[in-house]
Amino acid sequence: MSNPLQIRGEVLDVKRAGSYFVISLTAPGIPETTRPGHFLNIGIGGEESSMLLRRSFAIHQVQMRGMYGGTLDIVVGVNGSGSQWLSERRRHDPLSIVGPLGRPFVLPKEKVSCVLVGGGYGSAPLFMLAEQLRERGCRVDVVLGASTEEKLFGTLHIKRLATTLTITTDDGSSGTQGRVTDVLPEIMEKSDSAVVYACGPMGMLAAVAAVASEKRAHSQCSVEESMACGIGVCMTCVLPVIGDDGVTRMVRSCVEGPVFRGDRVRWSDIGTVPADTWGAPVEGGH
Amino acid sequence: MTRAVFSPAGQSAAESSPEVDMSTSLGSLELPAPVLTASGCAAAGRELDQFFDITELGGIVTKSVMLQPRSGRATPRMAETPSGMLNSIGLQGPGIDQFIEKDLAWLEQRGARTIVSIAGSNVDEYSKLAQKLRNVPGIAGIEVNISCPNVENRGLVFACHPDSASSVIQAVRRFSDPKMPILAKLSPDVTDIAEIAHSVVRAGATGISVMNTTLGMVINTDTMRPALAGVTGGLSGPAIRPIAVRCVWQIRKALPDIPILGMGGIRTGQDAFQFILAGASAVSVGTVVFNDPSAPIRIQHELAQQLADHGFSRLSDAVSYAHRSADVEILDVDEVEIEVE
Numbered sequence: 140m141s142n143p144l145q146i147r148g149e150v151l152d153v154k155r156a157g158s159y160f161v162i163s164l165t166a167p168g169i170p171e172t173t174r175p176g177h178f179l180n181i182g183i184g185g186e187e188s189s190m191l192l193r194r195s196f197a198i199h200q201v202q203m204r205g206m207y208g209g210t211l212d213i214v215v216g217v218n219g220s221g222s223q224w225l226s227e228r229r230r231h232d233p234l235s236i237v238g239p240l241g242r243p244f245v246l247p248k249e250k251v252s253c254v255l256v257g258g259g260y261g262s263a264p265l266f267m268l269a270e271q272l273r274e275r276g277c278r279v280d281v282v283l284g285a286s287t288e289e290k291l292f293g294t295l296h297i298k299r300l301a302t303t304l305t306i307t308t309d310d311g312s313s314g315t316q317g318r319v320t321d322v323l324p325e326i327m328e329k330s331d332s333a334v335v336y337a338c339g340p341m342g343m344l345a346a347v348a349a350v351a352s353e354k355r356a357h358s359q360c361s362v363e364e365s366m367a368c369g370i371g372v373c374m375t376c377v378l379p380v381i382g383d384d385g386v387t388r389m390v391r392s393c394v395e396g397p398v399f400r401g402d403r404v405r406w407s408d409i410g411t412v413p414a415d416t417w418g419a420p421v422e423g424g425h
Numbered sequence: 426m427t428r429a430v431f432s433p434a435g436q437s438a439a440e441s442s443p444e445v446d447m448s449t450s451l452g453s454l455e456l457p458a459p460v461l462t463a464s465g466c467a468a469a470g471r472e473l474d475q476f477f478d479i480t481e482l483g484g485i486v487t488k489s490v491m492l493q494p495r496s497g498r499a500t501p502r503m504a505e506t507p508s509g510m511l512n513s514i515g516l517q518g519p520g521i522d523q524f525i526e527k528d529l530a531w532l533e534q535r536g537a538r539t540i541v542s543i544a545g546s547n548v549d550e551y552s553k554l555a556q557k558l559r560n561v562p563g564i565a566g567i568e569v570n571i572s573c574p575n576v577e578n579r580g581l582v583f584a585c586h587p588d589s590a591s592s593v594i595q596a597v598r599r600f601s602d603p604k605m606p607i608l609a610k611l612s613p614d615v616t617d618i619a620e621i622a623h624s625v626v627r628a629g630a631t632g633i634s635v636m637n638t639t640l641g642m643v644i645n646t647d648t649m650r651p652a653l654a655g656v657t658g659g660l661s662g663p664a665i666r667p668i669a670v671r672c673v674w675q676i677r678k679a680l681p682d683i684p685i686l687g688m689g690g691i692r693t694g695q696d697a698f699q700f701i702l703a704g705a706s707a708v709s710v711g712t713v714v715f716n717d718p719s720a721p722i723r724i725q726h727e728l729a730q731q732l733a734d735h736g737f738s739r740l741s742d743a744v745s746y747a748h749r750s751a752d753v754e755i756l757d758v759d760e761v762e763i764e765v766e
């Protein structure tokens with residue numbers, strides 16, 4: 140895998156899409172090594188900023204060359220002051236960028252049938268993935284879900300890449316009323332899917348991984364943990380993951396994730412250190 | 426020892442810029458350059474080596490390692506705060522054996538100068554760690570993280586009591602190679618940091634690292650509970666810089682000859698220069714690495730520029746310069762012996 144770069148990019152364009160902002164930026168050198176599921180860390184507020192920690196965003200699209208050299212897009216949902224600041228950037232504003240980061244989605248070697256599930260802005264990294272799966276001749280069914288219509292991202296665009304597109308919203312403002320996992324089992328049966336790719340909130344990922352396991356399909360889930368560094372040096376972004384040796388470890392989601400096998404993450408134990416974790420506290424110890 | 430000479434950043438060699446001798450020492454620990462990484466903010470150097478050549482730094486201070494593997498605490502482990510952050514990692518790590526086998530071996534092969542940070546939950550663990558490190562090649566020094574709860578004494582932090590602080594340092598001293606530099610890393614959360622400094626120096630520390638994080642807390646107003654799973658956490662970053670500069674200053678005043686590795690919120694070469702002037706012979710860069718992964722090397726170059734701009738041709742001449750008496754001024758810097766009382 141190639142090294143992440145630390146570069147200065149420049150905003151090309153900020154567009155609204157529902158309740159999100161799509162930010163296009165120059166990112167020399169990054170598109171070349173980006174694979175679906177990689178993310179970027181973006182500095183907030185300039186060099187003197189009191190917001191010291193970079194914010195993480197999935198890489199949505201890349202363009203290798205063009206008028207500005209390598210460019211890419213991210214999709215930003217305004218959450219707190221960092222994402223707010225980003226949404227207020229304008230053309231030519233500089234951005235400090237580190238990326239591409241993390242382990243991307245693993246692509247199947249064979250032309251198997253795949254389902255892609257995105258929750259809210261979690262659909263952002265699925266576009267590149269859908270393209271690459273289609274190029275390999277895979278069937279690609281897409282399920283996008285959100286609380287309400289304007290929190291769906293990219294439904295029109297992804298339709299062109301998908302064999303089928305199913306939409307769910309909690310309030311029924313678009314598609315089927317309900318959750319992605321209400322429709323997922325039937326889609327998997329119809330398409331005989333072998334792999335499920337998912338990106339979205341933890342609760343959704345846990346439910347999708349459970350459906351995939353039930354259907355004996357492989358699942359690849361991109362998680363979202365709070366990250367201080369994003370490059371593997373601080374140990375803030377950990378979650379309990381079962382290794383090849385069957386042992387649970389607190390694993391860094393920035394470098395060993397954000398994409399994990401759904402059957403390896405101990406979803407219901409996130410936010411705890413399970414007692415059988417490698418190096419877990421023992422009686423009388425720490 | 427080879428002396429690294431840095432041309433201040435932004436000036437080409439052709440401009441005959443004043444070259445600054447950046448070599449320094451922490452007692453017997455000689456360093457070609459004065460900027461190190463801070464423990465816990467650079468893991469064991471591998472990740473940062475993707476962003477810059479880690480062998481150009483003064484050294485890598487590795488994440489505090491314990492005797493046994495540790496899972497660390499539950500998440501959330503961090504919260505951003507104004508110009509800083511809180512962390513409550515709980516010393517997650519592989520344990521000393523795997524650390525020696527994998528991390529230390531890599532650092533040695535890479536040619537980095539390595540200061541190994543150790544942490545224990547009782548004095549005996551520190552002794553055993555020192556024994557494990559004895560005769561292991563590739564260790565330039567040991568930094569003893571004493572900001573850990575002593576499980577044998579109601580979880581009181583070693584660094585907060587002169588007696589427990591000195592008992593740890595004594596144990597590490599006894600079981601280490603007598604020539605091994607030993608830095609005691611102090612916590613600012615004490616009434617009189619000079620008293621703790623005195624006690625660890627008497628116990629055999631050859632230098633002082635200061636400061637570790639200071640205890641803080643954030644309440645999440647959405648959940649209306651503590652933001653960290655560990656409830657309290659260590660505050661770090663530029664927010665704590667003035668506390669750290671104060672600690673360096675006070676220790677330098679109390680102990681004119683003890684070498685100090687200064688840290689706490691260093692973001693620029695100018696920040697690092699403050700620590701040098703206050704009495705540090707070298708500095709560590711921690712939290713700011715999360716903002717700028719190449720910060721340590723940038724800060725090292727910026728510090729060279731700061732020194733040049735202020736008329737220093739050697740870093741060592743600037744150490745403790747803020748303590749000079751009123752009649753000593755910078756133009757005499759080459760002639761005068763800097764008096765530190």
Ligand SMILES: Cc1cc2nc3c(=O)[nH]c(=O)nc-3n(C[C@H](O)[C@H](O)[C@H](O)COP(=O)(O)OP(=O)(O)OC[C@H]3O[C@@H](n4cnc5c(N)ncnc54)[C@H](O)[C@@H]3O)c2cc1C
Nearest residue numbers: 192194195196197214215216218219220221222363364365
């Ligand atoms: C791998 C990864 C990919 C992501 N991709 C996207 C994306 O494509 N689009 C998008 O809109 N958001 C994405 N996020 C979430 C995004 O990073 C957060 O929304 C953002 O950090 C919030 O910052 P803030 O200052 O607005 O919020 P604040 O709540 O003020 O942030 C305070 C601190 O908490 C952290 N934080 C808060 N919420 C989150 C969160 N949900 N996940 C991680 N850290 C958080 C921040 O980084 C910051 O350090 C991603 C997160 C990760 C880890």
Ligand SMILES: Cc1cc2nc3c(=O)[nH]c(=O)nc-3n(C[C@H](O)[C@H](O)[C@H](O)COP(=O)(O)O)c2cc1C
Nearest residue numbers: 463464465489512570636637661662689690711712
């Ligand atoms: C995430 C994180 C982990 C840390 N881990 C350790 C550690 O293992 N051992 C230690 O002695 N200090 C540790 N520290 C403290 C730093 O080494 C440093 O003393 C402190 O953060 C102040 O410097 P800074 O403001 O430059 O970060 C840690 C700090 C942070 C932010």
Ligand code: FES
Nearest residue numbers: 368369373374393
């Ligand atoms: S965010 Fe620092 S190790 Fe993952």
